[in-house]
Amino acid sequence: MKDIQTFNMIATEGLNLLEKDKYTLNETKEPEALLLRSKKIHDMAFNENLVSIARAGAGVNNIPVDRCSEEGIVVFNTPGANANAVKEMVIAGLIMAARPIYRGINWLKELEGDDISEQVEAGKKQFAGRELAGKTLGVIGLGAIGSLLATDAYHLKMDVIGYDPYVSVETAWNISSRVKKAKSLQEVLRDADYISIHIPVNGNTAGYVNKEFINMMKDGAVLLNFARNELIVKEDLIEALDNGKLSKYVTDFAEREFFGHDRIMMFPHLGASTEEAEVQCSIMAVNTLKYFLETGNIINSVNFPTIDVPLQSAKRITIVNRNVPNMIGQISAILAKHFVNIDNILNRSRGNFAYTVIDIPEIESSLLEEVINQVQEINGVLKTRVIERK
Numbered sequence: 001m002k003d004i005q006t007f008n009m010i011a012t013e014g015l016n017l018l019e020k021d022k023y024t025l026n027e028t029k030e031p032e033a034l035l036l037r038s039k040k041i042h043d044m045a046f047n048e049n050l051v052s053i054a055r056a057g058a059g060v061n062n063i064p065v066d067r068c069s070e071e072g073i074v075v076f077n078t079p080g081a082n083a084n085a086v087k088e089m090v091i092a093g094l095i096m097a098a099r100p101i102y103r104g105i106n107w108l109k110e111l112e113g114d115d116i117s118e119q120v121e122a123g124k125k126q127f128a129g130r131e132l133a134g135k136t137l138g139v140i141g142l143g144a145i146g147s148l149l150a151t152d153a154y155h156l157k158m159d160v161i162g163y164d165p166y167v168s169v170e171t172a173w174n175i176s177s178r179v180k181k182a183k184s185l186q187e188v189l190r191d192a193d194y195i196s197i198h199i200p201v202n203g204n205t206a207g208y209v210n211k212e213f214i215n216m217m218k219d220g221a222v223l224l225n226f227a228r229n230e231l232i233v234k235e236d237l238i239e240a241l242d243n244g245k246l247s248k249y250v251t252d253f254a255e256r257e258f259f260g261h262d263r264i265m266m267f268p269h270l271g272a273s274t275e276e277a278e279v280q281c282s283i284m285a286v287n288t289l290k291y292f293l294e295t296g297n298i299i300n301s302v303n304f305p306t307i308d309v310p311l312q313s314a315k316r317i318t319i320v321n322r323n324v325p326n327m328i329g330q331i332s333a334i335l336a337k338h339f340v341n342i343d344n345i346l347n348r349s350r351g352n353f354a355y356t357v358i359d360i361p362e363i364e365s366s367l368l369e370e371v372i373n374q375v376q377e378i379n380g381v382l383k384t385r386v387i388e389r390k
């Protein structure tokens with residue numbers, strides 16, 4: 001039995017994929033995997049048994065990914081599974097920034113008397129807006145969300161310019177050829193009436209939207225942030241809204257300092273909160289976890305390389321190790337010393353870390369234990385597992 005500890009609301013459609021004779025949920029203090037959404041776990045100590053963490057969603061800034069790598073824990077996310085939901089919210093944000101619908105609705109609620117239609121017709125002039133068609137949208141980050149947004153905004157008759165120096169070939173193919181590709185940040189900021197940011201927050205991007213960034217934006221532009229609040233230098237943003245450099249800030253991330261600011265529209269982190277996205281994220285996260293726990297194969301990891309090899313031998317040894325010379329030599333020497341035949345061996349690295357999969361025939365359990373103990377003693381080996389073919 002493998003125990004998985006869950007946090008946040010994970011849709012049952014995914015959880016139901018965990019067979020009751022193989023998995024338990026939240027039953028031990030030493031789970032093999034964590035399954036979560038936005039729960040912050042930076043301060044959590046991880047038990048020795050923990051081999052993986054799956055984020056049912058995109059952003060992994062709530063997980064101490066570097067520490068996980070050091071402890072040999074593979075972290076997964078669910079690329080693209082909630083992208084459409086976020087894209088739809090951004091379009092709502094664009095429309096709400098252009099048309100004062102929300103103010104109009106609130107005004108309407110206050111009206112008294114029976115002559116509502118007369119009052120509406122007399123008062124509606126204060127809520128006239130502008131159209132999105134013909135305006136320029138700049139999209140920063142053309143990944144799962146940004147690429148969908150860029151293409152749909154084009155169909156809203158906006159001129160769209162995108163910026164992503166690291167765009168993957170896969171997403172690049174999905175972006176309409178009508179979306180102009182900017183060569184620099186300055187190029188995307190200079191002419192856009194609306195800027196929407198869709199990049200992950202990490203050591204390189206925290207504080208990405210600062211005074212310098214804002215100064216490159218067109219006067220009176222609108223900034224939309226459905227990515228993360230840590231991307232923004234709040235003081236610089238508030239100053240730009242106060243002095244009219246920016247006309248509005250629309251965000252999915254509430255901040256105490258933003259309350260009461262009439263140029264800021266905040267949503268309570270609802271981007272991924274649709275039935276469809278929650279189900280898709282849950283199913284993808286559970287399937288990814290199961291695949292890893294049952295075969296040792298890694299897909300959709302944010303800290304370890306992809307490895308996807310069919311498990312055809314009786315046993316598989318998986319090794320999380322540092323990416324240093326002679327690791328394979330040392331591991332195979334231990335197997336050779338014990339006359340254990342290797343059916344298949346694969347090692348892939350990603351940055352400072354690597355993952356090794358070794359398929360072997362059936363051997364006595366005492367011999368296997370001896371081999372594993374010796375492999376674990378190699379300097380740089382962080383975690384080992386033995387998986388049996390079912």
Ligand SMILES: NC(=O)c1ccc[n+]([C@@H]2O[C@H](COP(=O)([O-])OP(=O)(O)OC[C@H]3O[C@@H](n4cnc5c(N)ncnc54)[C@H](O)[C@@H]3O)[C@@H](O)[C@H]2O)c1
Pocket residue numbers: 057058059060079080082083086140141142143144145146163164165166167168171198199200201205226227228252269270271272273
């Ligand atoms: N509001 C929500 O509920 C919600 C939901 C999903 C994702 N998000 C946030 O949105 C982010 C993006 O999600 P996604 O699914 O599109 O991720 P993604 O990984 O598919 O796309 C991110 C893109 O950003 C690009 N990028 C990275 N650094 C960049 C930089 N400095 N300049 C320009 N481009 C850069 C990458 O090349 C990639 O194409 C997530 O990391 C998460 O923080 C929020």
Ligand SMILES: O=C(O)[C@H](O)COP(=O)(O)O
Pocket residue numbers: 037038056057058059060082269271272273
């Ligand atoms: O990064 C994400 O996927 C989003 O921020 C969604 O977060 P949630 O799963 O807590 O709604």
